[in-house]
Amino acid sequence: MKSIRPLIRTVLLGLELRAARGDKWRGRELARRIGVNPALLHNWERGERTPPLVDVGCIVGALGIVGEQKERILELARLADTDSILLGRRGQPYHVATAAVCARAAAEIVDWHPTLVPDILQIPSYSCAVAKYVLPERTMASDPHARFNENTAHLRKIGISAYVGEYALVCPVGDPDVDVVMRQLHHLIKLQRECRGITVRIVPATAHAHLGHSGAFTTFRTHNADHLIVHRSHGYSGSFTLDEDGSYADADSQLSKIALTAEDSVRIIIGRIKKLHLARSTRHGASPGNYRA
Structure with missing residues (x-):
């Protein structure tokens, strides 16, 4: 049959x-x-x-x-x-909530973003800073906080591979407040150190140029299915499809090969935090002092 x-x-x-x-x-x-x-x-x-x-x-x-x-x-x-559907529109970004449902049902998640910290690992203040440039504040004011609270508990139970483009550290998009970026980077280090199933790895800018899927995407593998659910955010809306031809699974594999190790990634993130700390101290006229991440 x-x-x-x-x-x-x-x-x-x-x-x-x-x-x-x-x-x-x-x-x-x-x-x-x-x-x-x-x-x-x-x-x-x-x-x-x-x-x-x-x-x-x-x-x-x-x-x-x-x-x-x-x-x-x-x-x-x-x-x-x-074969592919688009959810959400101006004022009703339904795809965000549907992606959260996929995350709660997932056994494995791969999240990749070349220019930002991947959605699933964003803290509320970082999400809001980014959202100001993508969606109206009135539609996103509470969503990042709810998503963060849900994810914090759930992330510890599943396997997540988060790939962050180097550009996201060098030139973060969104709110220019250095403290917001520093808190976000500290959160990445905390997840790496405290959550056994989560790996955060930096993809060098020179390497991700060779990746077949250069745009951001998230894949969810659920407990009761062999196929991957693929989510791509487009601001107000988001597209969902099944990875039937294996192209996103191949992209997951490519990311794993070109990304820095988790240990090297932590060192890169700590180095970036130190530079931001120095820039903030210099801007406020204070002595940089010694900083430990």
Whole structure:
């Protein structure tokens, strides 16, 4: 029997529905409440079959989901099954929340950004500084804080390979406040030292020019699937696709080969913190003194 090729909308919708159910109800109880076979609900949540919009509405209603989460799930349910989907628009960056759902369901994550600290490792003040140049403050004011709080606990449970382009250290984009950048860099060092499953590695500017995928991307490998979910942020919106041809898996492999070791990366980050500390001290007319990261 020929297997059915998974489609990204079905996979994401399944993750969203499973996350929405959480620990509120057992699957069998929810299936009884909405009048479907428990095995069918299980297939929907695993992304193996696409639920009809009317059934998604029943699930949302039974779980008491309202507001932005309800709108996001229903919008995803209305989309056509295609190889790639775009979520979010001005004022409604749904892709950020959907990416967070993918992260919570992931067993492995690879996050790469050539010019910024990858999203999943950003502290709130750094996220807000970057967001000011990408999205209106009114749509992003609370999102970075919520994402950071969720990630801090979850990151310790899974395997994450974060690749940071050298340019992100040399010329950070966003708020010019040196303290913000220093706190962000300190956070990277803390994650590297305290979270066993996280590796933060610097990709030299001369090396990432040879990378097939030069733009930022995040890949999520979930516990119940062999395929990679790929997320690329475009500001207000974000695209999701499945890595069916293996090109992003190849990019992950390339990054692993060209990036500095975790130990060398920490030394580079500490060196950058020292330079920022010196620049700040000089700007305020204070003696640089000795600085230890």
